[in-house]
Amino acid sequence: MRAVVWKAPFQVSVDEVDDPRIEAPGDALVRLTTSGICGSDLHMYEGRAPMQPGQVVGHENMGVVEEVGPGVVSIRPGDRVVLPFNIACGFCFNCARGYTNACLTTNPQGHGGGYGYSGMGPYRGGQAELLRVPFADFNALKLPGKPGDEFEDDFLLLSDVFPTGYHSTEQAHVRAGDTVAIWGAGPVGLLAGLSARIRGASEIYIVDCVDDRLKAVSEMGATPIDFRKGDPVQQILDLREPHRRNVQELREGSGKKMPGVMCGIDAVGYEAWTHDAPGEEQEPTQAIEDLIRITNATGHIGLIGVYFPEDPGGVDDEAKKGRFTLSLGAAWEKGLSVEMGQAPVKRYNVYLRDLILAGIAKPSFFVSHRLPLEAAPDAYEKFDKRTQGYRKVLLKPNGLAA
Ligand SMILES: NC(=O)c1ccc[n+]([C@@H]2O[C@H](COP(=O)([O-])OP(=O)(O)OC[C@H]3O[C@@H](n4cnc5c(N)ncnc54)[C@H](O)[C@@H]3O)[C@@H](O)[C@H]2O)c1
Ligand SMILES: [Zn+2]
Ligand SMILES: [Zn+2]
Numbered sequence: 001m002r003a004v005v006w007k008a009p010f011q012v013s014v015d016e017v018d019d020p021r022i023e024a025p026g027d028a029l030v031r032l033t034t035s036g037i038c039g040s041d042l043h044m045y046e047g048r049a050p051m052q053p054g055q056v057v058g059h060e061n062m063g064v065v066e067e068v069g070p071g072v073v074s075i076r077p078g079d080r081v082v083l084p085f086n087i088a089c090g091f092c093f094n095c096a097r098g099y100t101n102a103c104l105t106t107n108p109q110g111h112g113g114g115y116g117y118s119g120m121g122p123y124r125g126g127q128a129e130l131l132r133v134p135f136a137d138f139n140a141l142k143l144p145g146k147p148g149d150e151f152e153d154d155f156l157l158l159s160d161v162f163p164t165g166y167h168s169t170e171q172a173h174v175r176a177g178d179t180v181a182i183w184g185a186g187p188v189g190l191l192a193g194l195s196a197r198i199r200g201a202s203e204i205y206i207v208d209c210v211d212d213r214l215k216a217v218s219e220m221g222a223t224p225i226d227f228r229k230g231d232p233v234q235q236i237l238d239l240r241e242p243h244r245r246n247v248q249e250l251r252e253g254s255g256k257k258m259p260g261v262m263c264g265i266d267a268v269g270y271e272a273w274t275h276d277a278p279g280e281e282q283e284p285t286q287a288i289e290d291l292i293r294i295t296n297a298t299g300h301i302g303l304i305g306v307y308f309p310e311d312p313g314g315v316d317d318e319a320k321k322g323r324f325t326l327s328l329g330a331a332w333e334k335g336l337s338v339e340m341g342q343a344p345v346k347r348y349n350v351y352l353r354d355l356i357l358a359g360i361a362k363p364s365f366f367v368s369h370r371l372p373l374e375a376a377p378d379a380y381e382k383f384d385k386r387t388q389g390y391r392k393v394l395l396k397p398n399g400l401a402a
Contacts, residue, residue, distance in 0.1 A: 009047030058127030165191025171302025269305025
């Protein structure tokens with residue numbers, strides 16, 4: 001089969017590799033109809049996460065079941081399915097409690113398995129024609145309809161970024177009426193915004209520096225904040241001024257002491273640009289530091305953007321080991337809660353699928369490209385440079401490219 005293979009930093013190619021096969025009774029083989037390129041793939045693309053040459057990449061996968069092992073009972077060849085990027089067993093201590101992001105069975109090197117990803121076990125990715133799915137009964141979410149229908153791209157986003165965006169609103173404790181600030185208007189930040197809207201947030205601000213991503217923020221009805229125009233924290237404080245007088249200052253002075261938001265989400269991670277030189281200079285704690293400033297006392301912060309324990313391209317020796325200096329004192333003094341880590345996709349995907357089917361969520365609104373597998377090397381390069389127009393690239397390995 002044809003597959004996207006990681007060769008070296010900034011180098012992927014579409015190669016002929018062996019077809020996957022059923023290796024265990026619970027496996028299924030899926031013929032991919034759509035596989036996304038994710039912001040998370042870019043860390044490996046840039047050599048900012050340890051990677052073996054020859055690895056087939058791609059963790060955002062959906063398609064049609066081609067074959068099942070003898071132990072599979074709930075899906076059959078011909079079924080349309082989407083797979084969480086976490087590969088989970090369903091029966092270990094963590095899976096049983098809903099933490100499929102930290103499955104203890106599927107990754108021989110530690111906790112948490114995944115397709116085609118650094119440190120997440122020996123599994124090939126799905127930017128390919130075929131994919132082996134372990135523990136298929138537990139991992140495959142069945143989908144109605146036919147490949148290429150109006151929901152194809154919405155369903156693909158159930159593999160990662162929609163549940164991931166939703167999980168960040170859980171980490172940040174977003175409830176009806178809450179005020180929310182999100183750093184990063186990539187796919188994860190935008191779907192964190194959509195999730196905050198679904199959960200009834202009253203104000204949603206999303207910060208970035210890329211024009212067409214900020215445009216997508218406006219399109220979804222949230223407030224875009226362009227950090228090239230000045231300190232994003234101050235911009236949000238200025239915009240909140242009237243709200244704060246209307247809402248929080250019903251008792252004299254209380255709004256002045258709570259001028260920021262109650263919920264902050266970091267959808268950027270350790271590859272954050274500095275305010276002054278976006279696209280040129282990185283400061284791994286830029287987003288976190290801004291969030292500590294903008295989040296009110298007693299508020300909640302979710303770190304959904306990635307921070308790795310090892311970063312060969314880190315800005316200094318400490319960053320190379322995943323160690324950062326933070327304003328912990330300011331966060332403690334405010335009594336902030338901070339939650340972080342990988343999203344347990346399985347916990348949410350069935351509910352989010354049903355929001356799509358009910359017409360309440362259309363997460364694919366920002367998808368910009370639907371390309372054949374062969375276009376992957378060029379698409380990686382453009383998406384990595386945050387080239388205007390490249391908001392989200394979906395690969396169509398079996399003929400559905402637009
Ligand atoms: N926790 C999880 O389970 C999970 C799952 C998927 C993705 N992620 C991570 O989430 C993050 C975002 O993913 P994505 O696909 O949206 O990636 P992306 O790279 O497309 O988006 C990141 C955005 O942040 C912007 N940005 C950079 N510096 C900034 C700053 N200082 N302030 C505000 N915005 C800034 C960039 O311009 C870009 O638009 C990545 O770190 C990714 O690895 C985590
Ligand atoms: Zn992803
Ligand atoms: Zn498990």
